[in-house]
Amino acid sequence: MAQACALSLLLFTGASQFALVGVLGAGGTALAAVASALMLGSRNTLYAVRLAALVPLRGPRRLLAAQLTIDESTAMATGAPEGQHARGFWAAGLSVYVFWNLATLLGALGAGVVDPRRLGLDAAVGAAFLALLAPQLRDSRTVRVAVGGALLAAAAVPLLPAGVPVLLAALAVVPVLVRTPKPEGPS
Amino acid sequence: MTWAAVLAGALGCYLLKLTGWAVPSALLERERVRVGAALLPVALLSALVVVQAFADGRSLTLDARAAGLAVAGVLVLLRAPFLVVVLGAAVTAAVLRL
Numbered sequence: 001m002a003q004a005c006a007l008s009l010l011l012f013t014g015a016s017q018f019a020l021v022g023v024l025g026a027g028g029t030a031l032a033a034v035a036s037a038l039m040l041g042s043r044n045t046l047y048a049v050r051l052a053a054l055v056p057l058r059g060p061r062r063l064l065a066a067q068l069t070i071d072e073s074t075a076m077a078t079g080a081p082e083g084q085h086a087r088g089f090w091a092a093g094l095s096v097y098v099f100w101n102l103a104t105l106l107g108a109l110g111a112g113v114v115d116p117r118r119l120g121l122d123a124a125v126g127a128a129f130l131a132l133l134a135p136q137l138r139d140s141r142t143v144r145v146a147v148g149g150a151l152l153a154a155a156a157v158p159l160l161p162a163g164v165p166v167l168l169a170a171l172a173v174v175p176v177l178v179r180t181p182k183p184e185g186p187s
Numbered sequence: 188m189t190w191a192a193v194l195a196g197a198l199g200c201y202l203l204k205l206t207g208w209a210v211p212s213a214l215l216e217r218e219r220v221r222v223g224a225a226l227l228p229v230a231l232l233s234a235l236v237v238v239q240a241f242a243d244g245r246s247l248t249l250d251a252r253a254a255g256l257a258v259a260g261v262l263v264l265l266r267a268p269f270l271v272v273v274l275g276a277a278v279t280a281a282v283l284r285l
Contacts, residue, residue, distance in 0.1 A: 003193050010197035015232065020196045022239055030192035034199065040231050041200035046224045048207020049216060057208075066205040120280030123255030126239035127276030130256065133232040134263045142229050149230030153237045158245050165242075169234030173226040180222050 001108040008104035012097065013070055015132050016041045019166070022125060028163020036166050047074040054078065054085040068093030141176055148172030255280035 007017045016037035023033035048069045054077055057065050073093035080088030116122065137143050149169035156165035240256040241247045255276035262272045 003189055006193050007197070010194070011200050013200050015228065016196065016200050019231065019235060020192060022235060024189060024192060026238065026242065027244070030189070030195070033192045034196045036231065036235075037196040038199045038203065040228050041203045043224050043228050044200070044204045045207040046221065048204050049210070049212045052208045053212060062208050063205070066208050067201060069204040069207065118281060118284065120251070120255060120277035120282075120284070123240070123252040123259075123280030124273045124277035126236055126252060126256050127259035127273050128269075129232050129235040129239060130259050131263060131269045131272040133229065133236065136225075136229050136232075142226065145226045145229045146233040149233040150237045152230075153234035154241070154247060157238065157242045157247055162242075162244075165238055166231060166234045169230050170227060172230040172233075173223060176226060177219055177223055180219050 001112060004108040004111075005101070005104055008101045011037070012067060012100065013037075013041050013044060014100075015129075018125060018128060022129075023163040023166060026162040028161065032161075032163030032167060036163065039167070039170055044069050047071075050074065051077055051089060055089050065089070065093070068097060070096065072096045145172050145176060148175075251280040251283040254283055 004021075007020065011017050011020070019036040019040050020033045023036050024030070048066065051065070051069060051074060055065065068089070070093070073089050073096065076092035077085045077089035133146065137146060149172040152172055153165040153169045156168045160168065236256070240252045241249070243250075258279040259272050259276040262275045267275070
């Protein structure tokens with residue numbers, strides 16, 4: 001229970017948290033679990049680049065802002081009207097942080113009382129991944145990468161230890177990257 | 188062991204976020220880096236769906252989790268909110284296991 005709460009307080013990136021727990025729960029090594037979490041967390045780096053341009057911050061506030069850099073706060077900051085970017089970012093970041101951690105605490109308390117499988121919670125985790133994935137399937141390129149990742153993982157499950165199939169699926173982005181043209185001159 | 192993974196994952200993910208705030212944007216806004224960071228989660232999430240719904244140790248099976256995922260898929264197509272999708276899958280699997 002303390003571990004679930006620590007994940008929400010310290011890691012605070014839904015997809016990475018679920019991945020870390022999912023890989024460990026399936027019997028994967030700590031290394032595979034952390035690697036999956038980091039790969040899923042890499043998009044936050046790009047969010048932060050965009051946020052740093054919209055919300056100028058220095059020193060300790062920047063350290064705090066880094067922790068709150070997630071899908072929701074980035075969406076609110078970039079979607080906010082001119083001059084309101086910082087407000088959108090802090091409002092979304094802080095409120096999601098508070099509610100996410102409260103929900104984690106309640107969930108962790110409940111897990112000690114009933115068997116999560118009887119509640120279908122193992123099925124809920126797969127559904128959560130699907131719900132996180134669906135909004136990103138905007139064009140044929142992302143659909144191809146998703147199908148590729150799914151097929152690689154399915155093929156690898158019987159062959160490789162738990163956790164590794166998910167890492168292997170990262171290779172599905174390689175064909176797309178190879179075909180991405182280098183930009184001409186400074187952009 | 189688990190605590191090590193929790194703390195290492197937390198530190199690593201925090202540093203990934205901080206890097207974006209601290210590093211000159213030109214370095215990370217190159218096309219290939221941008222496309223890669225956008226697509227990596229797609230590949231991984233899709234793999235996680237498969238593993239979470241069908242993997243049982245080292246074999247692939249169809250059980251209550253697959254039914255839950257199918258219901259989740261329909262709910263996603265209907266643009267149901269995140270919590271409805273997740274609850275729909277959980278309830279489906281729980282009922283099938285009664």
